[in-house]
């Protein structure tokens with residue numbers, strides 16, 4: 001548990017393509033405000049992956065990681081951005097992630113970010129005993145938004161590759177302190193949408209914060 005008077009580094013990330021209509025953006029902002037109230041001295045880094053998308057990982061990126069950097073200004077700038085993304089992730093004590101469901105999984109913009117933070121030797125490594133996460137000790141809040149219902153007793157459970165993917169991914173990197181705030185059934189009518197939002201916002205108000 002972090003002492004409230006200790007300055008913490010917060011990393012707030014949004015990935016929704018729906019701008020001001022986005023539910024995950026609303027919820028991630030609410031979570032960030034709540035954490036900031038608990039840690040007034042905190043420094044917040046914000047990254048909007050829809051406004052400023054990262055390039056998808058390519059063969060050239062893998063080659064650059066072995067030192068083969070082409071003489072191309074745009075590519076060099078992209079490599080620098082990737083290094084900054086990794087550094088932000090490693091430095092953060094608390095991460096707040098807005099993660100909508102698009103086509104049963106996370107947005108492609110968020111996946112591009114994932115591909116920049118999964119770096120062998122930095123955030124995980126393989127040992128004789130298997131994979132080992134190197135990014136432990138962080139707390140992550142994840143604002144999940146989705147049009148349908150994907151809970152364990154629903155017919156769509158097998159279609160759910162959003163929350164389960166993020167859980168496995170962060171566990172793989174050594175991060176087990178994950179809190180999911182869910183707004184589900186957002187496409188099933190106005191009443192259900194309002195109820196989902198009210199429920200998620202109430203959950204944020206009663207969060208046990210680090």
Ligand SMILES: Cc1cc2nc3c(=O)[nH]c(=O)nc-3n(C[C@H](O)[C@H](O)[C@H](O)COP(=O)(O)O)c2cc1C
Nearest residue numbers: 016018022023024100101102103104145146147148
């Ligand atoms: C491109 C797109 C794909 C979507 N795919 C799904 C889906 O597969 N399953 C689902 O339940 N909802 C789906 N939805 C609904 C979104 O999950 C819902 O609108 C949610 O509010 C998105 O989060 P956001 O408002 O933060 O962008 C989709 C929405 C969009 C725009």
